[in-house]
């Protein structure tokens with residue numbers, strides 16, 4: 504049975520070297536090529552390069568959340584709020600998706616094998632009401648990111664607990680992270696804690712620091728225009 508669980512929330516570090524660099528790159532429009540490519544033209548979006556390893560990017564702290572202590576809280580403009588522990592999460596229908604990662608810092612990684620709970624199945628379970636138009640992801644490290652409901656509902660988006668057949672490591676967002684393959688990877692929230700459905704958009708950690716609100720790699724939506 505799931506019971507309310509509020510681990511201490513670490514403050515996101517706003518001043519790590521990488522975090523400062525990324526904010527500066529957003530101001531400068533770093534990595535923008537000005538090209539526009541459509542997915543049917545080529546697999547690699549403009550300005551991206553392929554990597555075989557899997558870099559780790561976050562605010563510099565890895566919250567220590569075991570599967571035993573992890574809880575998922577789904578709330579807001581929905582008919583059926585959800586509060587699951589990991590065991591209950593695992594009893595849901597499981598989906599396997601293979602998708603590419605595109606990070607705004609220009610690395611891409613092909614053919615990642617994810618296993619977890621699809622966002623479409625989550626939407627069927629929680630039943631967003633007519634007011635729900637956006638989704639805010641809240642994470643155990645204090646990070647947030649926002650998505651339009653349609654982007655959250657992409658057919659290959661999922662709440663992943665495994666990668667390449669093994670449990671998602673803590674550094675990559677385990678026990679559970681979101682994966683939204685058609686947008687830049689900063690939208691794919693690691694250490695997922697809560698999913699909030701809202702009527703008004705609420706820009707997240709990077710979105711208020713100069714990143715694009717939507718982040719489509721094919722349109723090279725790296726940074727906001729203003």
Ligand SMILES: Nc1nc2c(c(=O)[nH]1)N[C@H]1C(S)=C(S)[C@@H](COP(=O)(O)O)O[C@H]1N2
Pocket residue numbers: 557558559560561562563606607642643644646674675676688689690691692693694
């Ligand atoms: N909770 C949380 N999720 C996050 C981040 C973060 O700092 N905290 N960083 C985002 C960014 S900018 C990227 S590029 C990816 C990196 O995921 P990876 O470390 O598994 O490659 O996670 C995204 N999700």
Ligand SMILES: [Mo]
Pocket residue numbers: 560606607608688689
């Ligand atoms: Mo990123």
